Amino acid sequence: MLDLVRSVPSSKDPIDCRMVAHDLWPRRFLERREELPVTMPAMVYWPRNDDEVAAVVLQARVDRRPIVPFGAGSGVCAGVSPGSRSWVVDLKRLDRIVELDPDRRTVTVEAGIIGDRLEEFLNSRGFTLGHFPSSIYCSTVGGWVATRSAGQLSSRYGKIEDMTLAVWGVDGRGERIHAAVDDMATGPGLVQMLVGSEGALCLITRMKLRISPLATHRFVRGVSFPTLQQGLAAMRNVMASGQSPSVLRLYDPLDSALAGNHPTSSEPLRVHAGGLAQARVEDSGPGEHDEPTLFDSLVRRVEELAIFSRPRATRAVVGELLGRPGIANSLLDRFDGKPRLVVGIEGDADDLARRGPRLLDMLKGQGATDLGDGPGEKWLRHRHRVSYRMSRAFAVGGWVDTCEVACGWDEVAPLYTAVREALRDTAVVLCHFSHAYHDGCSLYFTFAGGGTAGNGPRSALSRYDLCWERALTTVRRHGAVVAHHHGVGRSKVKGLRHSAGNKALLQALKRTLDPDLILNPGVLGLGAGAT
Amino acid sequence: MPVSKTITKSTVGTVSKAARTVIDVAVADDAIMALVERLRLSRVRKSPLHAASIVLTPPPADDLRSVIIDVDNGLADVDARLSLHAIGYRLKQQGYWLPMLRPWSSMPLWRLAMTAPFVVDALIQRGTLLSVDGDVIDTPRAPRHAAGPSLLHGLCARPSPTALLVRAHLRVVPRTHARLVVTDWGSANAAARAFVTVTDAARAVCVEAFGSNLAVLADDHGAADVDVDVDSDRGSAWGSMSARVMGSRSIGPGDRPAIVKALCAGQRVVGVPFMQRAGVLLSTTASGASPLLVDVSTATTQAASAIAAALTRPQERDQ
Known part of the structure; x- marks a missing residue:
């Protein structure tokens, strides 16, 4: 076994270890800004197959070393946070597309493949996974499954958990494990016990996923509503009516206001060739409607006031405002944006020609004003920007983070109001409502704040922590779940609502599959401090 | 205001790890309370049910x-x-x-x-x-x-x-949002193909196949060759089916070969397209379908071991 471990590509080089020392949890960037030390793992391994993964795990058991799985590092919840004795297992060399089965509409892939590569492969053969997280260029398929990821077209294609038909992995005993939905012997429910396990129960090495044929045409439209409640009611009715939109995203009044005005439209509906999966993406230049543009949008609005002649001064002022969220929120209350909804559906041309007008009429019946194709097409072009560019707020002493939660339709508006109120003196809060389902949707909050240097009560770090504590407390109080598609990691453990029985089962499963508690200790609140 | 009933040691007369457990009154009627007592006794006697x-x-x-x-x-x-x-x-x-x-x-x-x-x-x-x-x-x-x-x-x-x-x-x-359409596709193969097409569209409330028939419960604009109201489906393929559904086997919603196989075996295939799920209904008890209930707080290891054993059973190394 030792020989096999030695043959696994690995490195102790500080640069290699630094690359996998943490994910994109924004708090880590605040820590770097404060020049706090980075905890580096002892070693990083790049196994090339399941045998090598198992060998590394077995050796780690012998050495009693924690193991932290690593995909592309795009997580934002501290799912990757190795200690100084930890070994990081970077799974990106497990990147094969094992099998495409068009008859059964499945693809089997290894965990380390980057999402965009898989989608390109499928597109070239007339299929799509239908999973488009904004991080698609910088996240792995294994990471998606481990965190219950959701893509932008989830209302039609479902979350990754809905696509996962089988999972292979290596558990903390070094054993190969496997679960499949169609396998009566293993108990089909076990797939859903491994999906979302975030490396705490096993290292996921391979999965079989459901695929769909590429849509031939699309239709997107933007509409605005007089009130947020009307917009939410319209979303719920669209989902209940069986329209099955691929995209349904409602932006709250502040987000809509910051994105700027769109004129009303009477232009006829246009059906575009190609499904949403194939729509062109532009990833340079400022976009609208996306979460990280909060800072840019604020800067743009201040620039429009023409008080400061130099951009740098404008950015500094906005940074200063973020440090005084009470004042910032009072000013922002003056924006009177109308909640904007982007809706997109896919199908063949005839089908869309029938469904499009019906859908638009239905929305108008709920009080919507037609804004034409513009908002939807613009969102489509910039839909993947979010994950590559760090907000410029960090450069001026501020911070930005996102929090995605989920609840039933009846709780959406109260939860939205409660979170905004709870954070009013801590951060500027935007929200959009996406990933709409029959029985509820996800609320995607964007927090932006600031603070002083250091770690005093007014520091950026303290305010950041306070913001999260208040948000999680509020979400929990409303009975919502604290993670819809980013995972729980370590940063949201406090918000998990485990009843005694649930926790007992998870802990028992952890102890059985990972008796030495070496697998990603701390995530999901499991095995922390054991090693 | 929801009314709650408190179960304490004195109520059920057996040991409980939790000092008190509150159950919503909608759940806790006498039959459930009796079951709680029976389950606790079973645990004390170490005789799982x-x-x-x-x-x-x-x-x-x-x-x-x-x-x-x-x-x-x-x-x-x-x-x-x-x-x-x-x-x-x-x-x-x-x-x-x-x-x-x-x-x-x-x-x-x-x-x-x-x-x-x-x-x-x-x-x-x-x-x-x-x-x-x-x-x-x-x-x-x-x-x-x-x-x-x-x-x-x-x-x-x-x-x-x-x-x-x-x-x-x-x-x-809501019934106002859906109506049922039943179509005879002539063969299991054609029905399976239609099943997958409906599933791909992700719009229907549910889709079911039996023999060569396909039933789609969808919004008012679902395509249909034959339109049948759900109340008049006696005499249709569905009317002849047994309600003896004892279990199910999940399948991929686009797995046409598996659907054809099930239909040819006389089984009923069900799908919920808006949930991206499909399964084959079974009229007999599958192995393990009469499971042993295991104790959560003291014997979860037993449950976890069973799960772990299932996960690690010898598997086909076909991948």
Whole structure:
């Protein structure tokens, strides 16, 4: 076994270890800004197959070393946070597309493949996974499954958990494990016990996923509503009516206001060739409607006031405002944006020609004003920007983070109001409502704040922590779940609502599959401090 | 205001790890309380129960608490002692559809949840479960499973359920939003192809195939060759089917070969396209479908070991 471990590509080089020392949890960037030390793992391994993964795990058991799985590092919840004795297992060399089965509409892939590569492969053969997280260029398929990821077209294609038909992995005993939905012997429910396990129960090495044929045409439209409640009611009715939109995203009044005005439209509906999966993406230049543009949008609005002649001064002022969220929120209350909804559906041309007008009429019946194709097409072009560019707020002493939660339709508006109120003196809060389902949707909050240097009560770090504590407390109080598609990691453990029985089962499963508690200790609140 | 009933040691007369456990009164009627007591005794005597040995009398037909519609969220909060058959009819009376066609299973939902993972996957949004200790476990309320491993699946699923489902929130659809269309496609192969097409569109409330027939419950504009109202489907393929649904085997919703195989074997294939789920209904008890209930707080290791054993059983190295 030792020989096999030695043959696994690995490195102790500080640069290699630094690359996998943490994910994109924004708090880590605040820590770097404060020049706090980075905890580096002892070693990083790049196994090339399941045998090598198992060998590394077995050796780690012998050495009693924690193991932290690593995909592309795009997580934002501290799912990757190795200690100084930890070994990081970077799974990106497990990147094969094992099998495409068009008859059964499945693809089997290894965990380390980057999402965009898989989608390109499928597109070239007339299929799509239908999973488009904004991080698609910088996240792995294994990471998606481990965190219950959701893509932008989830209302039609479902979350990754809905696509996962089988999972292979290596558990903390070094054993190969496997679960499949169609396998009566293993108990089909076990797939859903491994999906979302975030490396705490096993290292996921391979999965079989459901695929769909590429849509031939699309239709997107933007509409605005007089009130947020009307917009939410319209979303719920669209989902209940069986329209099955691929995209349904409602932006709250502040987000809509910051994105700027769109004129009303009477232009006829246009059906575009190609499904949403194939729509062109532009990833340079400022976009609208996306979460990280909060800072840019604020800067743009201040620039429009023409008080400061130099951009740098404008950015500094906005940074200063973020440090005084009470004042910032009072000013922002003056924006009177109308909640904007982007809706997109896919199908063949005839089908869309029938469904499009019906859908638009239905929305108008709920009080919507037609804004034409513009908002939807613009969102489509910039839909993947979010994950590559760090907000410029960090450069001026501020911070930005996102929090995605989920609840039933009846709780959406109260939860939205409660979170905004709870954070009013801590951060500027935007929200959009996406990933709409029959029985509820996800609320995607964007927090932006600031603070002083250091770690005093007014520091950026303290305010950041306070913001999260208040948000999680509020979400929990409303009975919502604290993670819809980013995972729980370590940063949201406090918000998990485990009843005694649930926790007992998870802990028992952890102890059985990972008796030495070496697998990603701390995530999901499991095995922390054991090693 | 919800009324709660407190179960304490004095109420049930056996040991409890928790000093007090509060159960909503809708759950805690006498039959459930008796079950709690029986489960606790079973734990004390170290004699785990087989699910098949448990008989729970369904609530009376006029018990309004047994099916409560949550209009806002498209859910029905149901007593899991009812069968899908009883639930389906009560929903119909209130103007709602289950995303599954008749004949519905006459098995109680709490048992069906152990043997039919398709039901857990597609129909149940969340559950209130009773652990073998008598503790009440609510699975998270979320439109999908959301954070972490799915506890609903872990608690219900074979090989060893750790809790009994006592209430469930089922996904339901207003009858005004859906109508049923039945089409005879002439062959199982053609029906399977149509099943996959409907599933791909992800719009229908449910789609079912039996023999060469396909039934689609969809919004008013679903394409159809033959239009049949659900109330007049006696004499159709569905009318001839048995309600003896004892379990299910999940399949990929686009797995045409598996669908054809099931249809040729005389089985009924069901799908809920808006949930991206499909399964084959089984009229016999699958192996392990009469599971041993294991104790949550003191013997979860047993449950976990069973799960681990299932996960690590020899598998085909075909990948």
